[in-house]
Amino acid sequence: MIRQTSLFLGYELRFLLRNPVWPLFGIMQPVLYLLFFAPLLGKTTASGSMPEVLAMFTPGSMMMIALFGSLFAGFGMINETRNGVLERLAVSPAWPPAIILGRVAKDMLVLVIQAILVMGVAILMGLRIGLPEFLIMLLLMAVTGLFAASLSYGLALAIKDENGVSQLVQFFAMPLTLIAGLFLPVSLGPDWLQTLARFNPLYYGVEAGRSLFRGDLGDSTIPIAFALLIGLALITLVWSMRSLRRLAA
Amino acid sequence: MIIEAHGLRKTFHAKRGRGKTEEVEAVRGIDLEVQKGEIFAALGPNGAGKTTTVRMLATFIAPTAGTARVAGFDVVKEAAKVRENIGYVSQAGGVDENNPGIEQLLLAGRIAGLSKKQAQARADELLAAFSLTEIARRPARTLSGGQKRRFSIALGLVTAPPLVFLDEPTTGLDPQNRANLWDEVRALRDRGTSVLLTTHYLDEADALCDRLVIIDHGTVVAEGTPSSLKKEVAGDVVTLRLKGVDDAAEVLRAQSYVKEVRTEEGLLRAYLDDGEHGLPHLLRVLEERDLTLESISLDRATLDDVFLRHTGRSLRDAA
Numbered sequence A: 001m002i003r004q005t006s007l008f009l010g011y012e013l014r015f016l017l018r019n020p021v022w023p024l025f026g027i028m029q030p031v032l033y034l035l036f037f038a039p040l041l042g043k044t045t046a047s048g049s050m051p052e053v054l055a056m057f058t059p060g061s062m063m064m065i066a067l068f069g070s071l072f073a074g075f076g077m078i079n080e081t082r083n084g085v086l087e088r089l090a091v092s093p094a095w096p097p098a099i100i101l102g103r104v105a106k107d108m109l110v111l112v113i114q115a116i117l118v119m120g121v122a123i124l125m126g127l128r129i130g131l132p133e134f135l136i137m138l139l140l141m142a143v144t145g146l147f148a149a150s151l152s153y154g155l156a157l158a159i160k161d162e163n164g165v166s167q168l169v170q171f172f173a174m175p176l177t178l179i180a181g182l183f184l185p186v187s188l189g190p191d192w193l194q195t196l197a198r199f200n201p202l203y204y205g206v207e208a209g210r211s212l213f214r215g216d217l218g219d220s221t222i223p224i225a226f227a228l229l230i231g232l233a234l235i236t237l238v239w240s241m242r243s244l245r246r247l248a249a
Numbered sequence B: 001m002i003i004e005a006h007g008l009r010k011t012f013h014a015k016r017g018r019g020k021t022e023e024v025e026a027v028r029g030i031d032l033e034v035q036k037g038e039i040f041a042a043l044g045p046n047g048a049g050k051t052t053t054v055r056m057l058a059t060f061i062a063p064t065a066g067t068a069r070v071a072g073f074d075v076v077k078e079a080a081k082v083r084e085n086i087g088y089v090s091q092a093g094g095v096d097e098n099n100p101g102i103e104q105l106l107l108a109g110r111i112a113g114l115s116k117k118q119a120q121a122r123a124d125e126l127l128a129a130f131s132l133t134e135i136a137r138r139p140a141r142t143l144s145g146g147q148k149r150r151f152s153i154a155l156g157l158v159t160a161p162p163l164v165f166l167d168e169p170t171t172g173l174d175p176q177n178r179a180n181l182w183d184e185v186r187a188l189r190d191r192g193t194s195v196l197l198t199t200h201y202l203d204e205a206d207a208l209c210d211r212l213v214i215i216d217h218g219t220v221v222a223e224g225t226p227s228s229l230k231k232e233v234a235g236d237v238v239t240l241r242l243k244g245v246d247d248a249a250e251v252l253r254a255q256s257y258v259k260e261v262r263t264e265e266g267l268l269r270a271y272l273d274d275g276e277h278g279l280p281h282l283l284r285v286l287e288e289r290d291l292t293l294e295s296i297s298l299d300r301a302t303l304d305d306v307f308l309r310h311t312g313r314s315l316r317d318a319a
């Protein structure tokens, strides 16, 4: 099973190595936000210093790659529901979950590498972060990618229509971004917004990231974020595997 | 027997929008028996249920009713065993446009359990057999239709399966590529591989297969070897274009050497076992009745005449 998953992962990674440019575009957006938007946020933190602003803002900009990158991961699979690739794999001796798991593993890896690059830029701009926090943050990005990519493959296999999936993802991405406090903490907002945010898994991801960047390893948002994202990822994975089995029904 | 199917049925519940669904009886009770080592064809018009039938046999979709054993295993209860013993080349091809063919061949070999070395050796073998070695490293989207089709077939053969399914393998190919592909399918049989292919081309079924079924509206309407099926209809067919088709039909039906007469608008087909000898008689009786011909032709009976006899339509006209 691990062998099968790693075979599919290897296939996807070799594709990336032949076309390494695209994932780099994915980090342009958060890097631009770091460069041009973070400096505007001086007044929103206690001291207004750049390291503090970056500790607040960087986690949100990282979640942004997950939302606008990994959530679109399933796009390529929509075509594969029509061109016979999935049909061929479905009746091959492959272990069926590996078909999706291999791709999800690739998306997680891509997201982690993008996260390293974005954090690298933030560190160059003055962010200070300890090694344990840095590593846990990468782990948090990995589970975020696991969830976002599985959701994306699930949508792709269930809807099988480029237009439908892109509309749906856009429709959800914007409110999720705003209600998660991606750019500014929701704690700055009114109570109703804070209550609403508690129903958004992304909120916990961003808050957990901010706790990590503050060096507050004991904060409760960290375990909550991990549990929530892993739980949701498992549900969406099972869902997408079921859709794969019912491809032609 | 490499395939044995009894009473296969598939009913789809297709969405029609606004939450309504529509029942589509794609396959309505098909029996099939394919012998080891033969090329077996399912011939039928678009929408006849060929793809659906093959998909059930290849374990891609589960039958609504009926049973099938493929390579000795039940397609529902032992799907994993069936998958180890088949190659499946879908109508869509199943070639990943973004990746080179060699990568896809290697992956297919590895997921079937081959070692890295074995997968490489098998891929090289197939690339050579299908003259694909030169273009193995190009992204598949840069290949021509014929090259892509050869890759899709090579992909189905990676595990050297005893049985391959080829769903409309030559649709969209030019005559040259089509003839080459026929040769490749025959070469498969020569190496002992059983082949089930579907087609809507009469000449393809006629030239390529050992036995066939004709499928229409989800059922088998005829089964046999191409020559036995044609013999059932007649050896030859005389096609006449004339005014007074109905009178002519009446006269010809009374002739002992005429096996069957079919008419269409301004057109009459008379089936004769021995056209060369029957034709002069036929012309004489028509002349005696003062029926003037506009045109006449004498041809060997084809599978289209078989199709016409069993469905009342010509396969060329069937939607």
Ligand SMILES: Nc1ncnc2c1ncn2[C@@H]1O[C@H](COP(=O)(O)OP(=O)(O)O)[C@@H](O)[C@H]1O
Residues within 6 Å of the ligand: A248, A249, B012, B013, B014, B024, B025, B026, B044, B045, B046, B047, B048, B049, B050, B051, B052, B053
């Ligand atoms: N997944 C599906 N959902 C609904 N209807 C389908 C589906 N697949 C095939 N059909 C219908 O079943 C019939 C048979 O289709 P198919 O097996 O593809 O025919 P063929 O391969 O002989 O052209 C057609 O009427 C087609 O529209």
Ligand SMILES: [Mg+2]
Residues within 6 Å of the ligand: B050, B051, B052, B091, B167, B168
């Ligand atoms: Mg078809």
